[in-house]
Amino acid sequence: MDIPAKMRAMLLEAPGTPLRLQEIAVPRPAPGQLLIRVHACGVCRTDLHIVDGELPQPKLPLILGHEIVGSVVTCGAGVARFRCGDRVGVPWLGSTCGRCRYCRKGQENLCDQARFTGYTVDGGYAEYAVADQRYCFPLPPVYGDAAAAPLLCAGLIGYRTYRLAGEHVENLGIYGFGAAAHIVAQIAVHQGKQVYAFTRPGDLPAQAFARRLGAVWAGDAGAVPPQLLDAALIFAPVGTLIPAALQATAKGGSVVCGGIHMSDIPAFPYRLLWEERLIRSVANLTRQDGEELLAIAPRVPIRTEFQIFALEQANDALTRLRAGALEGAAVLVMPGPP
Ligand SMILES: [Zn+2]
Numbered sequence: 001m002d003i004p005a006k007m008r009a010m011l012l013e014a015p016g017t018p019l020r021l022q023e024i025a026v027p028r029p030a031p032g033q034l035l036i037r038v039h040a041c042g043v044c045r046t047d048l049h050i051v052d053g054e055l056p057q058p059k060l061p062l063i064l065g066h067e068i069v070g071s072v073v074t075c076g077a078g079v080a081r082f083r084c085g086d087r088v089g090v091p092w093l094g095s096t097c098g099r100c101r102y103c104r105k106g107q108e109n110l111c112d113q114a115r116f117t118g119y120t121v122d123g124g125y126a127e128y129a130v131a132d133q134r135y136c137f138p139l140p141p142v143y144g145d146a147a148a149a150p151l152l153c154a155g156l157i158g159y160r161t162y163r164l165a166g167e168h169v170e171n172l173g174i175y176g177f178g179a180a181a182h183i184v185a186q187i188a189v190h191q192g193k194q195v196y197a198f199t200r201p202g203d204l205p206a207q208a209f210a211r212r213l214g215a216v217w218a219g220d221a222g223a224v225p226p227q228l229l230d231a232a233l234i235f236a237p238v239g240t241l242i243p244a245a246l247q248a249t250a251k252g253g254s255v256v257c258g259g260i261h262m263s264d265i266p267a268f269p270y271r272l273l274w275e276e277r278l279i280r281s282v283a284n285l286t287r288q289d290g291e292e293l294l295a296i297a298p299r300v301p302i303r304t305e306f307q308i309f310a311l312e313q314a315n316d317a318l319t320r321l322r323a324g325a326l327e328g329a330a331v332l333v334m335p336g337p338p
């Protein structure tokens, strides 16, 4: 396949400004990297946090996007895992050092020198992207390109959040019913858990969406569920949800925060935490999380719900995400080759 010299990309030039469609050079793969023609790229809440300047020191100018589905068009020197034409997925974890104390302990998600796709290296809001082959995933063939994209962050980080809630969870609360929640809910229901969905107050469409995916109860985030929760997963970036979730959680239960950024957590009485309740966060993902989720997905089977946008509509997709006006995930889909 002929590789053009230029490509279209949506560039973030400075936080707080809209992305701009630009023609820039197609990147060249370094040793160990793949050059990928992007077919689809998911839009994640983390992208909003980067645009809003809530995450420090992004690469600038930056191509956002860390849920990339594409096909390999060229391989850099030394690439052995993939070949031209293979379909691959590129997640948030772009690379790690392999040597720091976290990498050595199997906690590559906490690597001191990790690089992140669409944050500290360019991502997939573009026609082409490069990625380190060691951090790319083969994708289950049953998923189309747009359907597979939300698995790569909403799915992977959502799955890690769910897994960190622990083994003995029967009643699972999910706060913020967006892209991650809609995937996690399907896994939890498949594994026989009772799912309680908490949405923005009065968001009846999101509550109906949660019930359709098998939630036994859906209501406003401040509401008290009919059962105390064994664990609560928080995907909305709203610090006030932590005391609310603790209040809804049984003794020994855990509250796990899946997002990369949250508004401040208000002070709350110690009795909400007492009785061995636990609050923890989730940072990034390991490749093992990705392999596990991508193996589970077709077995559940997880069905991703998504709305398609063109590359040049990326700002619209981000605006809809900010307003909570999406059911499931937003995915940018690129036109096929001429
Ligand atoms: Zn490391």
Ligand SMILES: [Zn+2]
Binding pocket: 044, 045, 046, 047, 066, 092, 153, 154
């Ligand atoms: Zn993400």
